[in-house]
Amino acid sequence: MRARQKTIIDELGVRPEIDPAGEVERRVQFLADYLSATGARGYVLGISGGLDSTLAGRLAQTAVERLRESGGEAVFVAVRLPYNVQHDEEDAAAAVEFVAADETLTYNVAPGVDGFEEEYRRTVGVPMTDFTKGNTKARLRMVAQYAVAGDRGLLVIGTDHAAESVTGFFTKFGDGAADILPLSGLNKRQNRQLLQHLGASERLWAKTPTADLLDENAGRADEDELGLTYEHIDDFLEGREVPDEVAEKIEDRWWRTRHKRTTPVMIDETWWRA
Numbered sequence: 634m635r636a637r638q639k640t641i642i643d644e645l646g647v648r649p650e651i652d653p654a655g656e657v658e659r660r661v662q663f664l665a666d667y668l669s670a671t672g673a674r675g676y677v678l679g680i681s682g683g684l685d686s687t688l689a690g691r692l693a694q695t696a697v698e699r700l701r702e703s704g705g706e707a708v709f710v711a712v713r714l715p716y717n718v719q720h721d722e723e724d725a726a727a728a729v730e731f732v733a734a735d736e737t738l739t740y741n742v743a744p745g746v747d748g749f750e751e752e753y754r755r756t757v758g759v760p761m762t763d764f765t766k767g768n769t770k771a772r773l774r775m776v777a778q779y780a781v782a783g784d785r786g787l788l789v790i791g792t793d794h795a796a797e798s799v800t801g802f803f804t805k806f807g808d809g810a811a812d813i814l815p816l817s818g819l820n821k822r823q824n825r826q827l828l829q830h831l832g833a834s835e836r837l838w839a840k841t842p843t844a845d846l847l848d849e850n851a852g853r854a855d856e857d858e859l860g861l862t863y864e865h866i867d868d869f870l871e872g873r874e875v876p877d878e879v880a881e882k883i884e885d886r887w888w889r890t891r892h893k894r895t896t897p898v899m900i901d902e903t904w905w906r907a
């Protein structure tokens with residue numbers, strides 16, 4: 634295995650093989666234990682219709698039910714956060730049904746994003762690029778989830794996992810901002826395995842991953858934007874051999890996005906000088 638590949642696998646905590654039942658169990662228990670230890674009243678999470686939030690949502694609902702069964706109080710609030718109407722509305726509805734949260738809210742981020750974009754245009758003098766508007770959508774989704782969490786004593790779940798973390802493929806302080814990461818250490822195919830194990834329909838576990846942030850290219854596949862396949866990223870994270878140019882691309886993205894996996898740089902820190 635390549636030296637840097639091993640460093641990355643160790644840093645992200647990926648296991649080459651998993652037992653889906655055991656992984657579901659330890660992640661549900663992690664979510665339940667964290668509520669017990671902190672005294673928080675439950676969780677909130679955006680449900681997009683994509684497989685990561687479907688999985689994390691189902692784990693969260695199972696965790697709060699487990700706590701209630703043992704006499705505790707906990708609630709899970711799922712939040713649909715469309716920018717007006719999603720192109721994959723039916724997938725989002727199917728995900729909400731499968732997650733079966735205690736409560737489901739729908740919070741349209743379009744008024745916030747559009748108001749923000751308008752003020753940006755007035756202030757800066759040029760329109761915001763579609764790319765930056767996409768990151769703004771991700772950040773306002775974060776703001777909405779923290780508003781619900783703050784008012785009700787809940788914690789915000791993030792869906793970051795190893796296959797996104799390694800490439801820094803998330804919006805810094807957007808979907809990258811959360812209180813707890815129940816999918817950490819999993820690659821994409823392991824997320825799928827867990828969702829299958831939980832009995833989700835094929836439509837949910839086989840869904841093509843998309844950040845779905847762009848007005849001008851709705852539902853653009855992550856793999857298209859990354860120029861990498863999840864098959865390759867997953868193989869790399871399981872310590873398998875991938876073509877050299879693929880490994881180099883993954884390692885380069887991991888290196889360049891280190892700032893996203895740390896707290897803001899302080900004066901005595903040196904990691905960034907390496």
Ligand SMILES: Nc1ncnc2c1ncn2[C@@H]1O[C@H](COP(=O)(O)OP(=O)(O)OC[C@H]2O[C@@H]([n+]3cccc(C(=O)O)c3)[C@H](O)[C@@H]2O)[C@@H](O)[C@H]1O
Nearest residue numbers: 768771797801802803804805808843844845846855858892
């Ligand atoms: N070396 C450095 N040290 C400290 N900070 C640094 C930095 N380089 C950039 N930055 C900061 O980071 C910012 C860039 O990061 P960021 O704002 O995240 O922007 P960026 O990484 O350019 O874009 C986010 C990417 O994540 C993808 N995404 C987003 C959300 C969800 C998903 C998904 O998979 O569903 C994917 C999205 O499609 C896009 O490709 C810069 O504007 C700068 O402020």
Ligand SMILES: Nc1ncnc2c1ncn2[C@@H]1O[C@H](COP(=O)(O)OP(=O)(O)OP(=O)(O)O)[C@@H](O)[C@H]1O
Nearest residue numbers: 679680681683684685686714715792808842843844
């Ligand atoms: N339209 C949306 N509605 C609600 N939450 C969203 C929406 N888009 C993104 N999110 C939140 O941002 C997170 C990051 O998006 P991301 O695309 O990585 O995950 P996903 O959509 O759940 O799965 P996939 O990566 O397979 O598309 C989601 O898990 C979800 O919590």
Ligand SMILES: [Mg+2]
Nearest residue numbers: 681683843844
């Ligand atoms: Mg998605």
